[in-house]
Amino acid sequence: MxxxxxxxxxxxxxxxxxxxxxxxxxxxxxxxxxxxxxxxxxxxxxxxxxxxxxxxxxxxGPVVLGHRHPRVEEAVAAQQSRGDCLNGPGPIMVELAELLVDTVPSADWALFAKNGTDATTQALMVARAATGRATVLKAKGAYHGADPWCTPIPTGTTEANRADLIDFAYNDLASAEAAADAAAGDVAAIIVTPFKHDSFADQELAEGVFSRGLRALADRVGAVLILDDVRAGFRLDLRGSWETFGVRPDLTAWSKAIANGYPLAALTGTDALREAAASLYTTGSFWFSATPMAAAKATIETLRDExxxxxxxxxxxxxxxxxxxxxxxxxxxxxxxxxxxxxxxxxxxxxxxxxxxxxxxxxxxxxxxxxxxxxxxxxxxxxxxxxxxxxxxxxxxxxxxxxxxxxx
Amino acid sequence: MxxxxxxxxxxxxxxxxxxxxxxxxxxxxxxxxxxxxxxxxxxxxxxxxxxxxxxxxxxxGPVVLGHRHPRVEEAVAAQQSRGDCLNGPGPIMVELAELLVDTVPSADWALFAKNGTDATTQALMVARAATGRATVLKAKGAYHGADPWCTPIPTGTTEANRADLIDFAYNDLASAEAAADAAAGDVAAIIVTPFKHDSFADQELAEGVFSRGLRALADRVGAVLILDDVRAGFRLDLRGSWETFGVRPDLTAWSKAIANGYPLAALTGTDALREAAASLYTTGSFWFSATPMAAAKATIETLRDExxxxxxxxxxxxxxxxxxxxxxxxxxxxxxxxxxxxxxxxxxxxxxxxxxxxxxxxxxxxxxxxxxxxxxxxxxxxxxxxxxxxxxxxxxxxxxxxxxxxxx
Missing domain, CATH: 3.90.1150.10 (Aspartate Aminotransferase, domain 1)
Incomplete structure (x- = not known):
């Protein structure tokens, strides 16, 4: 049959x-x-x-509290009955941004989007706007999304799409330092996942010397340290996945588990990057919809309370x-x-x-x-x-x- | 107060x-x-x-049937009570793709995403994969989204982000032909909105000679004609906004009105581009969620029935x-x-x-x-x-x- x-x-x-x-x-x-x-x-x-x-x-990754979680569904139903996609955000956008700023020590502000890729791409834009530089250092083989600059299968992309990227090896601080040297003063950002979670390979936790070393390297060369917490965020530490190392990124990309399955991404960052973040034009038709934000607030509060x-x-x-x-x-x-x-x-x-x-x-x-x-x-x-x-x-x-x- | x-x-x-x-x-x-x-x-x-x-x-743009439309909300509630973001799509993905193929004469297949920008960016990738070429012709000042390749305010982007793009003037076929000549055999695609809807300027309907001329130009140089129907789609003609001209694009990008406010985008295309579309790796954490697809099916059927x-x-x-x-x-x-x-x-x-x-x-x-x-x-x-x-x-x-x- x-x-x-x-x-x-x-x-x-x-x-x-x-x-x-x-x-x-x-x-x-x-x-x-x-x-x-x-x-x-x-x-x-x-x-x-x-x-x-x-x-x-x-x-x-998205479903972090289990499907049909009562507290999330209740918040969603309440918001949906009033409005979702309107001519402006609802009060929930402010409440959610405040909650992220309260929860994540490295976050002084938040921007919202739909895809994890939106947040990592925005992060590069903020870093480039802030530094006036182009080069981004990233770990070889790391997944940062599926935009032409980062999709793991480059079919349909051009060399220009992947310009200004230099690879280093995860957990190999010397290789990151060498990559920075190769960029000769043009490093806008270092983007890194909180642990190595490449497909088809053993996962590797970050070593303290690596995470702290990247923080110091970014500071030394005047680059922005971006933590891509899209996959790991809200499962290891609500404060951000490198808080246990005492390492605070300048920018953090979030998505997946942020709203228990409802479509939302966020970029959080420090005061030093607020002006650069405000200078971008990034947007989307559904980025300000209230329902996924209501789901996110309920999800993060539940994760915190429990x-x-x-x-x-x-x-x-x-x-x-x-x-x-x-x-x-x-x-x-x-x-x-x-x-x-x-x-x-x-x-x-x-x-x-x-x-x-x-x-x-x-x-x-x-x-x-x-x-x-x-x-x-x-x-x-x-x-x-x-x-x-x-x-x-x-x-x-x-x-x-x-x-x-x-x-x- | x-x-x-x-x-x-x-x-x-x-x-x-x-x-x-x-x-x-x-x-x-x-x-x-x-x-x-x-x-x-x-x-x-x-x-x-x-x-x-x-x-x-x-x-x-998104709200095309009015807020809280009963038929859409009923479809959403029914889907939400079963599941939304699961380990695979629901039957609704197939039903919605079938509905688009039935409704849009130029559509032999559909891919789904979240942002209109996802769909326009995918369109470029499909065209580049199909042709092995890089150059894309676009109308000067046209809005095709807010990814680094197309955001109208280039803060935070690099020159490489906007490489391989050549502008022409909307409704000026000769300028499009000149742009194609300038690309010297490397035209992967021509991307165009169904009418000129740039901000701060009078809108301009496409002239028949322009739309038909772009179709002929694309055929002559072996390029893919992409209709960016993100803004206009489902309001002018459910079959696609250039069907009245008898002009069928190779690819069409859809979003905004597709699901009456629920977050969804789609790329539809012809059989000739099916293999190229299947060769890409583009994805997102929420692209296969069932609820916005249920909303889209109800929205398109309502627009059709009424x-x-x-x-x-x-x-x-x-x-x-x-x-x-x-x-x-x-x-x-x-x-x-x-x-x-x-x-x-x-x-x-x-x-x-x-x-x-x-x-x-x-x-x-x-x-x-x-x-x-x-x-x-x-x-x-x-x-x-x-x-x-x-x-x-x-x-x-x-x-x-x-x-x-x-x-x-």
Whole structure:
């Protein structure tokens, strides 16, 4: 019998190039992923064939409190009943900007947009306006969005789109210093993610010497330090993901988890960059809509009131410890990298991802949604019992993987 | 007594650079505009001080059926109760792509995004991927969004951001041909709006010889013809704004009115460009969210079932005729330009916009929201009685303008 998913894929193939595109395109995953989804509830998602998943991707980050969170939905409904896209912002824009300034020590102001890419692109513009320079230093392979200047697959872009960018190696301060030297006084900005979360590779936490060194380097060459907290923001530390290092960026780009799935991005920055930020012209038809801002305020307040990062750390630690015990017991060598709230699991000696594909497919079949080559995401909706239920199934998936590939 | 708007402006000044930014920033309008809005209902908007406006800006385009349209809100509520931002799109993405392909003769496929700028930027990428060329021809002064390649105020951008662009003059086919010659075989695309809707200037409808000539020019040099229908789309002709000329673009960028205020953009294109479109990597965290797509399907179906463009044309014609009669009667020379659904009114001999500022301020005070230097927008919520009510007030505004400036 043809599944609903298969029927939708066939219809999509006729009216969407390639049938699907972007980061949710299952054609670029390993086999076994459903493409179309019907419903979300807490930490569970349901595909169009009624299959239920304990979800560890959280829609690739946005859903940080779980689907249909009452406090967020209530704020959304209240705002929607009054107005959303109007001739100007609502009071909620001011309230949300105030909340960000109160929450994030490096934030003296906020601008809002729709895509994470909007915020990282705006960040470059603010830095260039402030410094009158062009060059931006970035870590090789880091994802900063999908605008022509940063899309990881350069098809359809020109060399000019990627002009004035110099790569350094993540966690390698000397390479960043060399990049700055290469720019010979023209460094407008250093843009960096709070940890290394490149796809297909072990995640790497930032070293203190690297994060503090980038701060010092930016200061020394008169450049703007941009933290791209789009992926990690609001999961590790509500104050910003480098606050634990005592490193405060000049600009921070936010999106994904900011509004529990409602479309919003933000750029926050320091007083020193306020005038430069005010000198730009960036805008969008829906950037001032009130509903996603109401969702963001409710989301951030809930994360604050419930100590969301700590709850996610608890769930992520239970998951990591459980997976470790299971893999050891099945004689499978794995690496778990990144912060526990944004984890990833890789199998040793698995460069062609055969073990990962096998394990992931088994997890999906058993109703656990994980990804073979992109980091996962926890939410505050993942309770102890959800992690326990997921681990019952991952244990079976490990058994199947061990049966096929033997002890690693 | 301090108004709510003034109090919010003061708070915003502390936490938003310049207090506000982008196209809804009243600092770049003439005096008298409220900055913050509370509520929308049909063709009416209410500011934070409870003042009611008959609205002729429609949130700068998005609101095409009026605020809180029952059919759209019902579709949104139904989708939201199931899920919005999930691990994949919902069936609604396929349904919406099918609807666009059915509605727009030049559309064989659709991609979705959030900002109009996303769609115009994607269009350039598809054209460059398809042709292997870099140069894009565009009309001087035309607005195609606010990415670094197209923002009208280049602060914070680099020369490289605007590389490979050559200007021509709108409605001047010879200048477009000269631009193509200057590119010497490297023309990837010609991007053009369906009519000239630059700010601060009379709007100009496209001439048939120009639109058909651009189509022939694109074919002759092997370039992609991109219609930027972000601003005009779904108000003039649901099939695309150049269908009346018999001109079918290779790519069309859509946003604004596509979902009655919910955040969505689309790029549609022909079979010949399907493979190129599938070869790109563009994406965004919220691009596959189901709710705005549900809103878009309900919006387009409603516009189709109610012949929305004709309804807006009726309202726009009543407005234009009424304003003409009033201005004549008050001895004020005005020019009304652009399609009646997307009108603009300018006073003669008013290069410093003194008359426009006076008239607009009077309109605002009397509860009619219009703009002095940006085109306006009609919606299907503007009934005959709303136009009549607006005209009662514009008559008073003309009287005040005539009293101050005399007969022009």
């Amino acid at each position: 043809t599944s609903n998913d298969a029927r939708l894929r066939e219809r999509a193939a006729a009216v969407v190039p390639g049938g699907m595109y972007g980061h949710l395109n299952t054609a670029i995953f390993t086999p076994g992923f459903p493409q179309f989804f019907e419903r979300g509830d807490g930490c569970r998602q349901f595909d169009v064939d009624g299959r239920e998943y304990l979800d560890f991707m959280c829609s690739w 100590d969301g990062p700590a709850r996610m750390a608890r769930a992520g630690t239970l998951l990591r410890d459980g997976l470790r015990e299971q893999a050891d017991r099945h004689g499978l060598a794995i690496r778990q990298t990144g912060p526990v709230q944004i984890p990833w699991l890789a199998f040793a000696e698995d460069t062609s991802l055969e073990r990962a594909a096998c394990w992931t497919a088994a997890c999906l079949e058993l109703g656990v949604y994980v990804h073979p080559w992109h980091n996962w995401f926890l939410s505050t909706a993942h309770g102890d019992e959800d992690i326990a239920a997921a681990l019952e199934r991952t244990d079976i998936a490990f058994a199947r993987t061990a049966a096929r590939f033997g002890a690693a | 301090t108004s709510n708007d003034a109090r919010l402006r003061e708070r915003a000044a502390a936490v938003v650079p310049g207090g506000m930014y982008g196209h809804l920033n009243t600092a770049i309008f003439t005096p008298g505009f409220p900055q913050f809005f509370e509520r929308g209902d049909g063709c009416r908007q209410f500011d934070v001080d409870g003042r009611e406006y008959l609205d002729f800006m429609c949130s700068w 012949d929305g463009p004709a309804r807006m044309a009726r309202a726009g014609t009543l407005l234009r005729d009424g304003l003409r009669e009033q201005a004549d009667r008050h001895g004020l020379a005005i020019r009304q330009t652009g399609p009646v659904q997307i009108p603009w009114l300018a006073f003669a001999e008013d290069t410093s916009l003194e008359r426009a500022a006076c008239w607009t301020a009077a309109c605002l005070e009397l509860g009619v929201y219009v703009h002095p230097w940006h085109n306006w927008f009609l919606s299907t919520a503007h009934g005959d009685e709303d136009i009549a009510a607006a005209l009662e007030r514009t008559d008073i505004a003309f009287a005040r303008t005539a009293a101050r400036f005399g007969a022009a």
